[in-house]
Amino acid sequence: MTEIAIAGAGAGAAAAAFVLADAAPDADVTVLEKSGGLCGRAATRRRDDLTYDYGANYLKADDERVVDLVTERLDAEGLVEVAEPVYTFDSDGAVSPGRDADERKWSYRQGLTQIAKRLFVRTDATVHRRTPVETVRRVGDDTARWELVDAAGESWGPFDRLLLNPPAPQTAELLRTAEWASPLRDRLVEAASAVEYRTIWTAVARYLFEVDVPYYGLVNADKEHAVGWISREECKAGHVPDDETLLVVQANDGWSREHYDRDPAANAAALAEHAADIVGDDRLADPAWVDTQGWRYALPESGIDGDAVDAAREAGLHFLGDWVAGEGRLHAAIANGLDVGERVAADL
Known part of the structure; x- marks a missing residue:
């Protein structure tokens, strides 16, 4: 069985998982989300008898x-x-x-978080909330795979594909500290860091x-x-x-x-x-x-360099979110997630 990890449970992650549920039904998808909610900045709160979307x-x-x-x-x-x-x-x-x-x-x-909730419920993905990813590790030689370590020190994986959904600066930091001896890592750090x-x-x-x-x-x-x-x-x-x-x-x-x-x-x-x-x-x-x-x-304010995205794909690494699409809009994050899900399925 193919093992896929998604760091972050934003709208792009939910859309990618939704596509994979249909296009790669034999894949096992694990989502690690740092917060207690879903859908990233498309966030909803309830207070008294009110509901409000306070991000997107x-x-x-x-x-x-x-x-x-x-x-x-x-x-x-x-x-x-x-x-x-x-x-x-x-x-x-x-x-x-x-x-x-x-x-x-x-x-x-019920608020915009319903988008991610309704996408995830249509999948068999396992979503672990309050599980922030702190370390990314490349393991193996001929068939290199990915491992993740959370804030509690627990290891997850190995995974055949890794999808990173955090904002570009946080993705850059994960890659900067990754246990991955490759010139590609430095290239990807530079590309993600360039997104303002x-x-x-x-x-x-x-x-x-x-x-x-x-x-x-x-x-x-x-x-x-x-x-x-x-x-x-x-x-x-x-x-x-x-x-x-x-x-x-x-x-x-x-x-x-x-x-x-x-x-x-x-x-x-x-x-x-x-x-x-x-x-x-x-x-x-x-x-x-x-x-x-x-x-x-x-x-x-901009998107990541497309050549860097393509290079990461060769290593079984994918980026998700509006910052990949280059447009700070919820629909752009979802559309990017659909695209990434299709690419991962095609690679498999």
Whole structure:
């Protein structure tokens, strides 16, 4: 039996496992995920009687395969479409219509993590949560394989194929410290390290009243404002009680890096003030409660060199995620996972 390991349980990993379940049914797939959840930055939390997507905000209809996957091939129960458009605002906070007004956007009543959950449930993959991979090891001579060592010191493997799903900087570090004496390792470290990321610091704010605006989200088009994005979770059916507002306010890269390690409460208060100014409603400066999250490696600004990806494949090593696709979007991560699953199956 072919043994396949996937480090990380993000959307790309789930999509690859989904393809392998059909295209390589004799393969045994083991997934090691460092956190207690699934789907990476497409993350969902529940608090009181609210559900909110506080990382990636929605799935965009920009890839026909992904659209077919979520609307036809997977269970579509609970899939909700966000009907309201995305507007823009400038460095002065002035709001204008016209950004992606007609594009389709989806989440689930239970949140975006449902994508990974619904993909994995269609596989026989074994997912081990709270099992961070700390060491990658190349073993054997003529038929070299992969072993993984987790934070508790437990060894996993050997595996015939290894798929790495962490963000590029974390993948680069795994390779940099890998027990693998090969010039290819250094080449792959350099390629993964070259992928730059935007950092995003997020505040989620609940209000016991409803705001009257015509848009779902606001994006800072000139990237000159402290805030990069504001969205309304009440536009997703089943997320927020009637007559309430839940804003997801994400700071831009510069503000996020500067404030990343500062007091979360002070950061959230500052972002609520900004949201009140941009939306034009002073009440938004005083939320009923806030939740916060920092994403140090939020959105890739570019993709990894394709020649390096091809070279890694020859060694039975594959990279997964939006940073491989070169587009910081959930649909891009899923599409890349579908591609990688097909490549691995073809190699087998």
